[in-house]
Amino acid sequence: MIQQNLSDDSIGKALRLALSQEIIREEDTAVIFYDLDFLESRIRYLASCFPQNTLHGLAIKANPLSRIMEFVKNIAPNIGVEAASIGEVTMALRAGFRPGQVVFDSPVKTVADIRFALAKGIHLNVDNLSELERVNKALAGSCTPTTSVGLRINPQVGMGTILESSVAGEYSKFGVPVKNGREGLELAFLTHPWLTGVHLHVGSQGCAMQMLTDGIGVLYDFVLEMNEQRIKLGFPLISVFDIGGGLPIAYDRGTQPPSMKEYVEKIAQRAPQLFNPDAFRLITEFGRWSYTNSGWTASRVEYVKRDAAINTAMIHVGADLFVRECLNPRDWHHEYSVFDKNGLLKSGNDTHPYNLAGPLCFSGDIIAKNVVLPVIEEGDFLVIHDTGGYTFSMWSRYNSRQTPGIIGYRDDRFEVLKERETLEELYRFWE
Numbered sequence: 001m002i003q004q005n006l007s008d009d010s011i012g013k014a015l016r017l018a019l020s021q022e023i024i025r026e027e028d029t030a031v032i033f034y035d036l037d038f039l040e041s042r043i044r045y046l047a048s049c050f051p052q053n054t055l056h057g058l059a060i061k062a063n064p065l066s067r068i069m070e071f072v073k074n075i076a077p078n079i080g081v082e083a084a085s086i087g088e089v090t091m092a093l094r095a096g097f098r099p100g101q102v103v104f105d106s107p108v109k110t111v112a113d114i115r116f117a118l119a120k121g122i123h124l125n126v127d128n129l130s131e132l133e134r135v136n137k138a139l140a141g142s143c144t145p146t147t148s149v150g151l152r153i154n155p156q157v158g159m160g161t162i163l164e165s166s167v168a169g170e171y172s173k174f175g176v177p178v179k180n181g182r183e184g185l186e187l188a189f190l191t192h193p194w195l196t197g198v199h200l201h202v203g204s205q206g207c208a209m210q211m212l213t214d215g216i217g218v219l220y221d222f223v224l225e226m227n228e229q230r231i232k233l234g235f236p237l238i239s240v241f242d243i244g245g246g247l248p249i250a251y252d253r254g255t256q257p258p259s260m261k262e263y264v265e266k267i268a269q270r271a272p273q274l275f276n277p278d279a280f281r282l283i284t285e286f287g288r289w290s291y292t293n294s295g296w297t298a299s300r301v302e303y304v305k306r307d308a309a310i311n312t313a314m315i316h317v318g319a320d321l322f323v324r325e326c327l328n329p330r331d332w333h334h335e336y337s338v339f340d341k342n343g344l345l346k347s348g349n350d351t352h353p354y355n356l357a358g359p360l361c362f363s364g365d366i367i368a369k370n371v372v373l374p375v376i377e378e379g380d381f382l383v384i385h386d387t388g389g390y391t392f393s394m395w396s397r398y399n400s401r402q403t404p405g406i407i408g409y410r411d412d413r414f415e416v417l418k419e420r421e422t423l424e425e426l427y428r429f430w431e
């Protein structure tokens with residue numbers, strides 16, 4: 001079993017220590033924390049669930065912090081990254097990942113992006129057939145790429161509960177659809193000997209384990225069929241199978257998230273050859289599962305407004321850090337705890353619930369509504385749980401708030417992962 005969430009006890013301990021060591025200073029209106037031991041244990045567990053030759057491309061879009069990339073890179077040799085843009089590719093290389101540990105997915109790769117990836121030896125997942133032709137042209141003359149190339153296929157297994165992060169419906173802007181694009185797919189694999197990989201990603205959060213496994217099953221059947229024909233053509237077999245990410249995590253303490261181990265067992269039942277290292281190399285792209293539960297955010301409560309039916313706690317992070325939570329609260333939410341100014345956990349329930357309102361200049365800047373919480377007072381810390389993924393990576397510059405300091409810790413040792421933004425750096429952004 002793997003620990004799913006950080007407890008109030010362990011967060012409170014770190015908060016008190018950070019206050020006593022002045023890691024949280026007066027000007028730190030909000031701070032993002034990472035429990036690095038917890039993060040490491042999750043990634044070690046992920047690696048232990050899959051065959052050793054798997055490349056785990058942790059999705060950079062979930063957490064692009066350089067210090068975090070450097071940290072996860074050293075956990076195991078088969079830890080890599082999935083990059084969604086040429087910017088993420090270059091950040092990964094700068095963080096010290098070898099080209100062979102980087103997986104480049106983007107639906108809008110330019111000719112220059114493609115040439116760069118091929119020249120470096122970065123695994124490329126081609127999004128569509130027009131891109132495939134660009135790769136073909138880029139390879140002209142050299143014939144065999146120095147890296148593996150895969151094609152993204154939409155398995156068309158349906159939508160999860162969160163429409164905006166589901167990408168395997170009948171229509172998707174990503175990949176080539178397996179049913180209505182079948183003819184083009186077959187032609188692609190039977191005319192390009194160097195095309196030895198497939199890639200899918202069904203969706204992020206919102207997709208049940210069965211749906212994810214079904215998607216893999218659809219591609220597996222397709223690959224076995226193609227490989228039978230590729231043998232006859234004397235082509236190398238399709239041997240790189242990128243299953244994407246998407247396994248949901250628990251944001252609610254009361255729910256049990258799907259288990260990674262069980263997911264792997266289900267994949268092995270449906271697609272057993274994928275676990276034969278002589279036949280396949282798996283790639284995974286888990287972002288949310290890897291990062292989110294290891295991070296939490298503490299914001300000072302600046303003011304509390306008390307109305308007849310509702311209280312409003314005015315805090316220092318809103319839609320700048322929690323864009324999805326503010327704009328789509330039906331699908332995205334967190335758990336919250338209240339600590340006093342000394343870092344002691346508050347208990348009990350106030351008579352009225354709270355709206356947790358951010359600092360930005362629009363009425364939708366409320367990260368959660370009607371939350372039952374202990375009595376909140378000015379100067380308390382509101383802790384937002386599970387903010388290690390898809391929060392800071394989505395930072396919005398609206399209203400020009402300084403980005404919070406980001407701190408990692410192991411036991412009682414703290415390290416600054418990113419300093420709080422200075423006003424000078426803020427000016428420079430807009431110059």
Ligand SMILES: Cc1ncc(COP(=O)(O)O)c(C=O)c1O
Nearest residue numbers: 059201204245246285286287288
């Ligand atoms: C292609 C691709 N791979 C991986 C991921 C990561 O998904 P998750 O963070 O849910 O594991 C995403 C997320 O949107 C994605 O689009």
